[in-house]
Amino acid sequence: xxxxxxxxxxxxxxxxxxxxxxxxxxxxxxxxxxxxxxxxxxxxxxxxxxxxxxxxxxxxxxxxxxxxxxxxxxxx
Numbered sequence: 026x027x028x029x030x031x032x033x034x035x036x037x038x039x040x041x042x043x044x045x046x047x048x049x050x051x052x053x054x055x056x057x058x059x060x061x062x063x064x065x066x067x068x069x070x071x072x073x074x075x076x077x078x079x080x081x082x083x084x085x086x087x088x089x090x091x092x093x094x095x096x097x098x099x100x101x
Contacts, residue, residue, distance in 0.1 A: 026072040028052065032080035033065075034087070039080055049074075 028047065030039040042052070049055050054066065054076070067075050079087070087093055 026074070028054075028074045028076065030076045030078055032083055033077040034079055034083035037080050037082075039078065044074070 026044045027041050028044055028049070029041045031037065032039060054062070057065075065077050067077070069075060
C-alpha cells in the first residue's frame with residue numbers, strides 16, 4: 026500500500042511513498058485536524074491513501090486566474 030499525493034486540479038501524481046517505509050506521522054499528516062483530513066485525504070478500495078493537494082503549475086495558474094477556482098476541474 027502507498028501514500029500518494031495527487032493534484033486536485035489536473036490529477037497529476039506528485040509523489041508516492043510506500044507505507045512500509047514512510048508513516049503518516051513522518052509526512053506530517055497526523056497534525057491535520059479532522060476537517061482537514063476529510064477534505065484532502067481519501068482511501069482507495071485497494072488500501073492506498075490519496076492526499077489531494079495542488080501542484081505548482083495549477084497553483085500558479087489559479088493565482089493568475091482566480092476565477093478558475095469556481096470550476097470543478099479548471100485545468101483538465
